[in-house]
Each structure stands twice: as structure tokens, then as C-alpha cells.
Amino acid sequence: MSGQGRRAVSVLSGFLGSGKTTLLRAYLQRRAADDIVVIINEWGAVGVDHHLVRTATEQSVLLQGGCVCCARREDLVRTLRELLDLEQGGKLPPIRQVVIETSGLADPVPVLFTLATDPVLRHHFAVASVVVTLDAVHAGDLIDRQPEVGKQIVAADRVVITKPDLSSAGRVAALTARVRQLNPAARIGVSCLGEGAEALDLPDEAEPARAWTIDPPPAVPHPDVHSATLGFSAPLDWPSFSVWLGMLLEAHGPQMLRIKGLLDIGEAGPVVLNTAQHTVHPPEHLAAWPGGNWEPYLVFITRGIDPARIARSLEAFQCAGGRRGLRATRIDQAFGERS
Ligand SMILES: [Zn+2]
Incomplete structure (x- = not known):
């Protein structure tokens, strides 16, 4: 303390x-x-x-x-x-x-x-x-x-x-x-x-306590940031997903603040996906699904792009890649507070 x-x-x-x-x-x-x-x-x-x-x-x-x-x-x-x-x-x-x-x-x-x-x-x-x-x-x-x-x-x-x-x-x-x-x-x-x-580490007791000047929170803290969590009606086609993701990041990298996912690509285990703007951590293929009740998902946090547009483009790409009828289902949306 x-x-x-x-x-x-x-x-x-x-x-x-x-x-x-x-x-x-x-x-x-x-x-x-x-x-x-x-x-x-x-x-x-x-x-x-x-x-x-x-x-x-x-x-x-x-x-x-x-x-x-x-x-x-x-x-x-x-x-x-x-x-x-x-x-x-x-x-x-x-x-x-x-x-x-x-x-x-x-x-x-x-x-x-x-x-x-x-x-x-x-x-x-x-x-x-x-x-x-x-x-x-x-x-x-x-x-x-x-x-x-x-x-x-x-x-x-x-x-x-x-x-x-x-x-x-x-x-x-x-x-x-x-x-x-x-x-x-x-x-x-x-x-x-x-x-x-x-x-x-906690600052030394000897270190002078910081004098806080605290203003009330700003009214619009995160202009134009959206997020959406998608599920899918069928396993994703991985090769076409990889191509689509590369194109998305190429075109809109700075606006794709974060993409994270645990993807079902029709194999025994999922693919773990994690990007922050242009940085794509190499996708990790897991041998099996992690314990607990994991459902496949894909989270987008974007600035200045509606995630629904991204979902539609992913659906279209998957259809072209052989996953006809694949639909993105929206699980949840989260925003910063708007006022
Ligand atoms: Zn906030």
C-alpha cells in the first residue's frame, strides 16, 4: 500500500x-x-x-x-x-x-x-x-x-x-x-x-508524489473508431482469407487499428490472428482448440471505416474463393462513448 x-x-x-x-x-x-x-x-x-x-x-x-x-x-x-x-x-x-x-x-x-x-x-x-x-x-x-x-x-x-x-x-x-x-x-x-x-514497480516512498491536475474527460474520446466481432456460418477458406487480409492491410493499413481472431479454417485446430495496423504477427496454426468454450471469431477495430463494409468484402472474397454461401454473423459491437 x-x-x-x-x-x-x-x-x-x-x-x-x-x-x-x-x-x-x-x-x-x-x-x-x-x-x-x-x-x-x-x-x-x-x-x-x-x-x-x-x-x-x-x-x-x-x-x-x-x-x-x-x-x-x-x-x-x-x-x-x-x-x-x-x-x-x-x-x-x-x-x-x-x-x-x-x-x-x-x-x-x-x-x-x-x-x-x-x-x-x-x-x-x-x-x-x-x-x-x-x-x-x-x-x-x-x-x-x-x-x-x-x-x-x-x-x-x-x-x-x-x-x-x-x-x-x-x-x-x-x-x-x-x-x-x-x-x-x-x-x-x-x-x-x-x-x-x-x-x-511502485515508485520509491521517497520519490515525490505526482501532483495531478485532472480535467474532466473529453466529450468525444475516440473520434470515428468502430469495432465489431464477427462469427462465420462456415469454416473460412484460408488461402483466400490470407490474400484478402493482405489487400485490406495494403489499402487501409493505418485505419485497421487492430484485427484479432481465432479462425476456423476447417482443420483440427484454429488459426490465431493478430495484427496492429501494418504489423501482422505471423498467423499461428494451433494443433487443437484451446480449452474452454471457444467459438471462432474475428474482431476488427477500425478508424474511419465501417466494419460492416469489411465484413461484406470478406464474404464476397470467400464466395469467390469457393466458400459459397458463407456469411459473417455479427456477434457484438463496441464503441467508445459518444455524446
Ligand atoms: Zn475510451
């Missing part, structure tokens, strides 16, 4: 695909402590990262189907109050630290605002730090194109520049200078493959 007996909250933010989950996993493995609770917020309706983290700590909670800085703010309050009740009722070990991994689009400031103004939470939780991951390969472009990235940098106490091995020393130096310009007070570190996880 810190801040006059209050439980410390670390807000971990960073744009889609910037390495938040890798950093968090490394931190939890290093600490291996039962006094850390993790709250993971995913914009899409199907949480994948959550299952990656669950192996490291059982005490994780998933907030999905919307962003914690806008649409899911009340859920965050409810979750933290429930954790507090569980701890006070002896059903959870004393909580030293809560790590909130925000959706990649979240502005940390409304989260801080929520913690600082909720009449119950503000007595029991204190923000220890805002840690923001920045991808060394794409952050330069993203700062110009995606308004959330600048907001995350400005709100950060610590910025962790990730994937330097995929970039160059010159680009890392330029990015560092850019971050420094936006937020002269942030501590900036460089991390490779989850190194630098100490950024999530």
Missing part, C-alpha cells in the same frame, strides 16, 4: 500493438506476488490478451466490449469496489498494487479522474504511476495520425519504448526526443521483449 494506506494503482497504457501485455507478463513473472491484482480492458468483445495473462496471475479481471476511459468507466468503479469488498471480507489477500491495463485507445486521464473523484475509491486507491508503452517502429507515425497516442504520452510518468530491435538507434533517439518534447517530466526507458518491466 502507498499514499497514506491506500492501495497503489498503476495505469498501464499504450496504443494497440505497442507491447503492453508483454511488459505486464514480464512484470508479473518477475514479481510472482499474490498482492497484485490485474484489471485488463479490451475494446473488442472477445478478450484474448486476458487469457495470456491469466497464466501469470489468477487475480485478473477482464473489462471487455468497450474502452475503460469512456464506455466502461462505471465498470471500472464497480470492479474496484468489488475487489475492495473481497479484500476487506478476507476473500482476497491484502492488495498492494492494482495494475489497470487500459485498451490501446484509452486516454489515461479520464481513468485518473474516475479514481480521484469516486467518493469511495478515492479513500482506498491512489494512483502510483502511469506507464505508457510506445512501439519504436510505428510510434512516430502514430503520434501524428492517432490522437490517443499523444494523450497517452502526455499523461505518462514513465514511457517505455518497445521493439527497439526492430527499429534503429536513430529512430529510437528521434522518438525519445519527440516524447521529451511532449512530456518533459516523463522518465523514458527502452525495452526489448518485456525487459524494462521494472517501469511498473
